[in-house]
Amino acid sequence: MxxxxxxxxxxxxxxxxxxxxxxxxxxxxxxxxxxxxxxxxxxxxxxxxxxxxxxxxxxxxxxxxxxxxxxxxxxxxxxxxxxxxxxxxxxxxxxxxxxxxxxxxxAPDAYRSLGAAALKAFYFNRSGIALDVRHAGAYARAAGHPDDTVLVHASAASPGRPAGTVIAAPRGWYDAGDYNKYVPSAAISTWTLLALLEHFPDAYRGEDVNIPESGDAVPDLLDEAMWNLDWMLAMQDPQDGGVYHKLTNLRFDAMVLPHEAMREPRHVVAKSTAAALDFAATMAVASRVVAAYEGRWPGLSQRMLAAAEAAWRWAQAHPAVHFKNPPDVLTGEYGDTQLADERAWAAAELYITTGKDSYGAAMQLDPLPPPCRPGTTCAR
The missing domain is CATH 2.60.40.10 (Immunoglobulins)
Structure with a gap:
């Protein structure tokens, strides 16, 4: 090494x-x-x-x-x-x-500044909020993409939300280098923050990374995660529990600041099994973490768990809805056709949260192929 x-x-x-x-x-x-x-x-x-x-x-x-x-x-x-x-x-x-x-x-805290900087990086990618000089310094900017009037794309239409329905899905983090928001990539990032808080609860206790919420009774780590969790909750269709794969323009924005990029309508695009399972896993662990802050967010823990279970049921009913961009959508896909890992992840988090045997049984991965031995032909 x-x-x-x-x-x-x-x-x-x-x-x-x-x-x-x-x-x-x-x-x-x-x-x-x-x-x-x-x-x-x-x-x-x-x-x-x-x-x-x-x-x-x-x-x-x-x-x-x-x-x-x-x-x-x-x-x-x-x-x-x-x-x-x-x-x-x-x-x-x-x-x-x-x-x-x-x-x-x-030093025992040699990497503490690195951890704080990594957390602060999420703040700089917030959608729908102005970054002021007090918190952003040289990276201050105007607010962009409030996403309070988002259209349901034809690929995401349902009986309760036909194409063109206007919904609100504010907050969330911009993705890597563009101003769109994707459930699969955002879910694992959010889960990582929540897992750190769950397994190492003292790691960020009292840590002030200078975000607008710093100084409240909630760790900055959770305050930042909540910025994206709020958005993720809005990405679920309340009628059937399915989860939209992404919120996006039809084409990528220009290389300009966020507030200068809002020239085209934004859409929620197509539900997918991957998005539903990623959502279910993240909301299941969020439910556990947020339960300790019931006074701050009354009822939110149970709402998150209900949302996670609804997304799981949708994924069970639609086990292989693989995301692919509709012809008129040219932004990133985050497509995935191998969903055994997402299914095991979601089942495991739901089992930890609920203790239900059905999740325990479902979290078993598909059987692994036999080992590849010298002199044999192996499937890849």
Missing amino acids: RRFLCLLSLVAGPAAAAPTVAPIKVNGLGFLPGAQKLAVLPAGAGDRFEVVGEDGKRVFAAALSAPVSWAPSAERVRVADFSGLAASGSYRLRVPGLPLSDRFVV
Whole structure:
């Protein structure tokens, strides 16, 4: 695994010039005290290295690995393993003949700033809200895509909601690089935040990442997840429990700011089995997490569970509705024709939440094929 820590070397001058001696490459973010700690150096760096504190005094020393080749960067390198350094502090690596490494820290909270930044990234992708300078700094912008008047596309029409019906599906996060919103990709992202809060409830307790909801009685992690959960709930047809696959323009917006992009009507497009199962899994875990905040959101936990079970029933009745863009819709698909994993995921989350035996039985994956043995022809 240590070889995966090697970064591409920097090459100075024209392409024909020989590469310069690479500096010491170390994780500048830092390391947890008990974690493996590696750095990568040029193969000609010598045989030993030291770790020094901010005062320049040595706190750790060891031999470098034998030189090894790393084909992706066309380098021969040595590895410095200082996993035995567990004391918190600020350090650098020192090797004779090379500049000191960049500063790095060893600390129990070495990755806390990374986690906070990752959470804040969701805020910058919010749909339907202005990002003000107080919370967004240099990335402040006007509100875009309120999605309070969205059309039901012909592919999503139902008896209770014929084509052209106007619905509201505000909030949610913009997708990767465009201003549309997709249930499959949004579901796994939202579930990840909820799973972190469920399994590590203290991880973000009291964490203030400077979003509009910061300072309330709810962890910012859940406040941010709720921005997308509200939108997902609006993506379910209340008549039959089916879930629209995406909310989108017919074509991608131009590469402009959100408030400058709203030139075309937006639609909810086609229900799909994948969207229903992804929705069911996410709402099942959301129901468990939100139950602890009944005073903040009265009745929401039970509403989420009811929505999850309705989506499950729709998926059971429509086990293979695979999403494909209608001819007049040219935005991203997030199509999927292999749904055993989604079905197992949704069943597992619903079983955890409800304890119903039917979900326990349904979460079994399809049987795996026999192992591929040497000398045999294997199906792929």
